[in-house]
Amino acid sequence: MFDIEKIRADFPILKRKVNGYPLVYLDNAATSQTPQLVIDSIVDYYSNYNANIHRGVHTLSQEATDAYEQARQKIRHHFNAEHAHEIIFTSGTTHGINLVANGFSSILKTGDEIIVSALEHHSNIVPWQMLCERTGAVLKVIPMNMEGELIMDAYDNLLSENTKLVFVNHISNALGTINPIKEIIQKAHDVGAAVLIDGAQATPHIKADLQALDVDFYVASAHKMCGPTGAGFLYGKEDWLNKLPPYQGGGEMIAEVSFEKTTYAGLPHKFEAGTPNICGGIAFGIAIDYMNAIGFDNIANYENELLKYATDKLLEIDGLKIYGPDVSGAKTSVISFNIEGIHPYDIGSIVDKLGVAVRTGHHCAQPIMDFFKIPGTVRASFAFYNTKEEVDTLVVAVKRAKGMLS
CATH class of the missing domain: 3.90.1150.10 (Aspartate Aminotransferase, domain 1)
Incomplete structure (x- = not known):
C-alpha cells in the first residue's frame, strides 16, 4: 500500500x-526533502563512529569504513553496475561531470567532436566548453522542438567518425522531458563514441539499469534522492575509468609516493583523493534503502x-x-x-x-x-x-x- x-x-x-x-x-x-531515517543516520555517524576511513586499524575507523563501503555496494546494486569499484563517490553531479571532462583533456585532440543536447543544465554545458577550449575539440548541439523534445533526426546527422563523446541528461530539470537515452547511447556507440548521462533529475523517479543501458558514464546527486547535499556518485565502466588519469592528487588515491615518482591506487580510490564526505556517503545509502522500501x-x-x-x-x-x-x-x-x-x-x-x-x-x-x-x-x-x-x-x-x- x-x-x-x-x-x-x-x-x-x-x-x-x-x-x-x-x-x-x-x-x-x-533538492528533495530528507526523511528522519536519513537524518538519524547522520546523527548516528557523528555520535557513535566518526572516524577517517580506509587508514585506521582502530575500531571506529573500521566501522566507518565498513559503513561507507556498504553504501557503495548499495549504489552498485541499485543501479546494477557490474563492479563496486565502478562507483566513484563525488560531491555531486557537477563534480562527476568535471571529473570526466578533466580526464578527456588528455584524450581529445583538435578536430574531435563532442555532442551535447539543447536540454542540458549548465553543469553539462560549461565543462564541455572548457574542454573544447583546452583541446581544440568542437562542441555540437542536438536541437530541440517546441514540445521540449530532442530532434533525433538531427542527432543522427551530427554523429560521425569524429564524434568522441556524447553528453545528454536523462531528464530535463527545466521541462521534465525524459530523453530516449538508450537510443542515444546505442547510436553513439555505433560510431565509436563514449556517452555520459546526467542522471541528477532521473534518479528520484527512475531506477536506471546501467548495464542494460550500456552507458559509459552516469552521474547523480544524493540530495535529489532524499539524501544529504555534498554527496553523489560517478559510475564509469571499468575500462574507461582505467583510461582516465586521476582528477585530483593527494592522500588515498596513491599506491606509493616518493619525490622521484608517484604511482596511483586502483579503482575506485584513484579518483577519491583526500578525506571524503563519509557520513554523506553513508546517508546516501540509507536514502536509497528508504526509497526502495517505498x-x-x-x-x-x-x-x-x-x-x-x-x-x-x-x-x-x-x-x-x-x-x-x-x-x-x-x-x-x-x-x-x-x-x-x-x-x-x-x-x-x-x-x-x-x-x-x-x-x-x-x-x-x-x-x-x-x-x-x-x-x-x-x-x-x-x-x-x-x-x-x-x-x-x-x-x-x-x-x-x-x-x-x-
Whole structure:
C-alpha cells in the first residue's frame, strides 16, 4: 500500500509553516526533502563512529569504513553496475561531470567532436566548453522542438567518425522531458563514441539499469534522492575509468609516493583523493534503502497521477502556458509554466507568501529559455510525498498572484 500520510510523517520539515501557512514544498527538482531515517543516520555517524576511513586499524575507523563501503555496494546494486569499484563517490553531479571532462583533456585532440543536447543544465554545458577550449575539440548541439523534445533526426546527422563523446541528461530539470537515452547511447556507440548521462533529475523517479543501458558514464546527486547535499556518485565502466588519469592528487588515491615518482591506487580510490564526505556517503545509502522500501514503481505511478492532476488544474487558469512535453508524453513530474504578461519571479514571490515553494528563473538551463524567447518560468516539481491537496493550494496561490499582478 502507498500510504501518503505515513510517508509524509517521515519528513519533519513538512510539518513546518512558512509565512503562517503550512509549507507546500514544490521545488523537488532543486533538492528533495530528507526523511528522519536519513537524518538519524547522520546523527548516528557523528555520535557513535566518526572516524577517517580506509587508514585506521582502530575500531571506529573500521566501522566507518565498513559503513561507507556498504553504501557503495548499495549504489552498485541499485543501479546494477557490474563492479563496486565502478562507483566513484563525488560531491555531486557537477563534480562527476568535471571529473570526466578533466580526464578527456588528455584524450581529445583538435578536430574531435563532442555532442551535447539543447536540454542540458549548465553543469553539462560549461565543462564541455572548457574542454573544447583546452583541446581544440568542437562542441555540437542536438536541437530541440517546441514540445521540449530532442530532434533525433538531427542527432543522427551530427554523429560521425569524429564524434568522441556524447553528453545528454536523462531528464530535463527545466521541462521534465525524459530523453530516449538508450537510443542515444546505442547510436553513439555505433560510431565509436563514449556517452555520459546526467542522471541528477532521473534518479528520484527512475531506477536506471546501467548495464542494460550500456552507458559509459552516469552521474547523480544524493540530495535529489532524499539524501544529504555534498554527496553523489560517478559510475564509469571499468575500462574507461582505467583510461582516465586521476582528477585530483593527494592522500588515498596513491599506491606509493616518493619525490622521484608517484604511482596511483586502483579503482575506485584513484579518483577519491583526500578525506571524503563519509557520513554523506553513508546517508546516501540509507536514502536509497528508504526509497526502495517505498518502491520505485509505486513512486512513479503516484507522481504520474499528481502530474496529470496538477496539469489539468493549472491549465484551467486563463493565460497559463506550460512548456515541455504534453502530460501524456515522455515526461516526469515537473511543470514549467508562465502566465501571459506576468514575470515568473513575481508569481514565485507571491505564492511564497502563501507558503508555496516553487522555483522561478531559467533553472540553470538558459539556452532552453532563449529557445522559447522567455526570461524564465515558474517551475513546480513534485515528489512522492506531495498531495493533490497541495496541488489545489498551488492553484489557489497562482490564481491569487494572477489577480494581484494582472
